[in-house]
Amino acid sequence: MLKNILKLDGAQQLSKNEQKEINGGRPVPCKYDYQCTGVPPAGTIYRCVNGVCMLELLDAI
Structure with missing residues (x-):
C-alpha cells in the first residue's frame, strides 16, 4: 500500500x-503564549488559551 x-x-x-x-x-x-511555536497563517497569531495553542485573528487583539 x-x-x-x-x-x-x-x-x-x-x-x-x-x-x-x-x-x-x-x-x-x-x-x-511563547510555547505556541507553529507558523500561523497570515493575519493570525497563536495564543495559549485554556491550556492549548489556539489561532486568534489579529483584528481581535
Missing part, C-alpha cells in the same frame, strides 16, 4: 523523526 501512496504526485516518505513530530490534529498543550 505504501508503494501505491508514494506513486501519487508530490508524495514523499517521512523519516521516523518526521513521523514522531506529527501531532495528529490534537491541540498543542501550553501554559504560555
Whole structure:
C-alpha cells in the first residue's frame, strides 16, 4: 500500500523523526503564549488559551 501512496504526485516518505513530530490534529498543550511555536497563517497569531495553542485573528487583539 505504501508503494501505491508514494506513486501519487508530490508524495514523499517521512523519516521516523518526521513521523514522531506529527501531532495528529490534537491541540498543542501550553501554559504560555511563547510555547505556541507553529507558523500561523497570515493575519493570525497563536495564543495559549485554556491550556492549548489556539489561532486568534489579529483584528481581535
